[in-house]
Amino acid sequence: QSALTQPASVSGSPGQSITISCTGTSSDVGNYNFVSWFQQHPGKAPKLIIFDVSNRPSGVSNRFSGSKSGNTASLTISGLQAEDEADYFCSSYTSSVTLGVFGGGTKLTVL
């Protein structure tokens, strides 16, 4: 069982917006603005798309945005495109001995 909870799957049609949630606790998401999001296509390494809750690395499309409320962080993808179909993982710093935790991942299907 992953330390951060994500929905197993989400889906949307091209052009729509979707949101993926990532729920943690006051030891991680709730008290620290150090949430990251990764996109992973099949057979590929994960790619960092959001860090520090809402910052995008250089080169990442502005269709990807991140936010946080309480113990839940969210990734929103607007203007869905076929190429967005992938697995998405969240991660967070944690004050527990684990130091860093990941979510279980969410499979995004573009209908």
Added chain:
Amino acid sequence: QLQLQESGPGLVKPSETLSLTCTVSGGSISSSRYFWGWIRQPPGKGLEWIESVYYTATTYYNPSLKSRVTISVDTSKNQFSLKLSSVTAADTAVYYCARHLPITIFGVVRMGTAFDIWGQGTMVTVSS
């Protein structure tokens, strides 16, 4: 452009030690204020952070694996390595090396989880 590349055996026998090396090119592993770490992903499952080393050579381990793992750095070769002992089938996974960014909490540098540059990953199967 910084690149990371994992290398090592793709098959390890149960109870033996898994050894992997990550070679960093396009930048020095010791001159940058970054963390260098290992993450694994069992087939069809999620990501698990294993261990990391800061450019100061300070090491960090996932408590669930701490008794079995070591991380070492060879600055002359610009490499860092993972050793995981007493492996079982549960250690079968794709192993990635990655660079990650430090964070600062109350003025103290901590290990963050923004893994910004990844190797391509290497599949390791534990089987006799």
